[in-house]
Amino acid sequence: MWFTRPLQERSTRIFLGVLFAALAIVSVLHVLMPQDSALYVSSYTVTLLGKYLCYALLAVAVDLVWGYLGILSLGHGAFFALGGYAMGMYLMRQIGDRGVYGDPVLPDFMVFLNWHELPWYWLGFDMAWFAFIMVLLAPGLLALVFGFLAFRSRVTGVYLSIITQALTFALMLAFFRNEMGFGGNNGLTDFKDILGFDLRTDATRLGLFIATGIALAIGYVICRGIVTSKLGRVSIACRDAEARTRFLGYRVERVQLFVFVVSAMLAGVAGALYVPQVGIINPGEFSPLFSIEVVVWVALGGRATLYGAVIGAILVNYGKTVFTGIMPDAWLFALGGLFVLVTVFLPKGIAGLVFKPGKAGGPSNTPSAQETAA
Numbered sequence: 001m002w003f004t005r006p007l008q009e010r011s012t013r014i015f016l017g018v019l020f021a022a023l024a025i026v027s028v029l030h031v032l033m034p035q036d037s038a039l040y041v042s043s044y045t046v047t048l049l050g051k052y053l054c055y056a057l058l059a060v061a062v063d064l065v066w067g068y069l070g071i072l073s074l075g076h077g078a079f080f081a082l083g084g085y086a087m088g089m090y091l092m093r094q095i096g097d098r099g100v101y102g103d104p105v106l107p108d109f110m111v112f113l114n115w116h117e118l119p120w121y122w123l124g125f126d127m128a129w130f131a132f133i134m135v136l137l138a139p140g141l142l143a144l145v146f147g148f149l150a151f152r153s154r155v156t157g158v159y160l161s162i163i164t165q166a167l168t169f170a171l172m173l174a175f176f177r178n179e180m181g182f183g184g185n186n187g188l189t190d191f192k193d194i195l196g197f198d199l200r201t202d203a204t205r206l207g208l209f210i211a212t213g214i215a216l217a218i219g220y221v222i223c224r225g226i227v228t229s230k231l232g233r234v235s236i237a238c239r240d241a242e243a244r245t246r247f248l249g250y251r252v253e254r255v256q257l258f259v260f261v262v263s264a265m266l267a268g269v270a271g272a273l274y275v276p277q278v279g280i281i282n283p284g285e286f287s288p289l290f291s292i293e294v295v296v297w298v299a300l301g302g303r304a305t306l307y308g309a310v311i312g313a314i315l316v317n318y319g320k321t322v323f324t325g326i327m328p329d330a331w332l333f334a335l336g337g338l339f340v341l342v343t344v345f346l347p348k349g350i351a352g353l354v355f356k357p358g359k360a361g362g363p364s365n366t367p368s369a370q371e372t373a374a
Contacts, residue, residue: 006224015307016217023213030206043202047277048321050209052314054274057216059297059309061266064223066295067304068232069259070239071156075164076267077291078171079139081281083268085175086138088188088281089122090131091199095192108190109183119181128195135272136265143264144257151253151260156242165288172286187282194276205277212273216310219266223306226259235259296339302351311350 006012026041026049033040058080065071097104101111105118124130146167150160178184197204226232237245238252246252275281284290293316301312316338324331346352 059313063309078168079267080271081285083271087272139268302349308351
């Protein structure tokens with residue numbers, strides 16, 4: 001089956017082995033090592049690593065559409081944020097009367113703004129299963145509508161990138177408004193627990209870290225399953241020679257739409273796992289700059305490799321953590337310079353250095369449009 005095919009690949013087994021080994025090592029060092037030991041991994045570090053893994057899953061989602069479909073999306077931050085808001089709404093409903101104003105139904109920001117009843121689109125978020133469905137449905141539905149209109153109109157290239165950026169910018173402006181009922185500028189925060197577990201305990205933080213790692217593994221296998229299937233070969237043909245693929249009889253817009261929706265849903269899952277670990281979701285996650293940063297992660301790690309996107313996301317965000325602690329105002333300049341250097345000197349990213357042309361698992365093994373069409 002398409003889902004098990006990636007498990008037969010050497011590169012996939014290596015990736016999963018490294019990922020699960022890292023999860024196990026961090027868990028053991030956090031639980032078993034004394035706090036005064038040099039090997040002890042603190043709760044702060046566990047949460048930070050969990051955030052990196054969320055970003056890695058988002059980068060994999062972007063690489064799926066950019067690397068294998070040729071669609072440079074500058075709006076995947078919108079799907080990430082929608083998944084985050086869906087999770088944030090569930091976490092807010094779990095607060096109940098433990099909020100500042102003690103209202104058992106309305107979140108604190110609604111009480112502060114003199115709202116008298118819960119909006120209809122908040123109904124159901126007190127149930128975990130409903131919230132988890134919305135984590136997938138909200139970004140997936142937006143991607144379905146947007147992709148249907150864009151791909152049906154055959155909007156491609158830089159024009160599609162600009163439209164995706166405009167989409168996320170419009171959503172950011174909308175969510176900044178208090179009238180939208182999502183907390184306005186402050187967003188959603190002050191979460192207490194998830195599925196009955198206290199978010200402030202070390203055990204819950206470690207559990208979220210492990211859950212994020214498992215989600216990354218599943219998302220990676222799903223993406224590898226897609227790109228190694230016939231659908232993936234057609235996607236690559238659409239990327240390299242869209243006109244010829246249409247001439248051969250393939251419904252290019254359907255292929256693009258399916259892959260785009262799957263990518264959006266993976267981004268939503270990443271956002272949902274991100275929120276309980278960082279403790280807040282606000283309209284800043286819709287920022288077009290954030291979506292551009294994700295593209296930099298993928299470019300640095302290696303486009304059309306998936307594992308390269310993971311490497312790029314972790315390295316760039318680790319560098320951001322270190323660099324902003326030293327020179328916070330200079331980070332954006334450093335990020336811009338990094339993107340230029342990668343574009344000029346590492347066109348295939350870090351993955352291009354690890355895997356030379358012709359070696360198994362390397363980016364050069366991606367079939368061309370001519371090979372696919374043949």
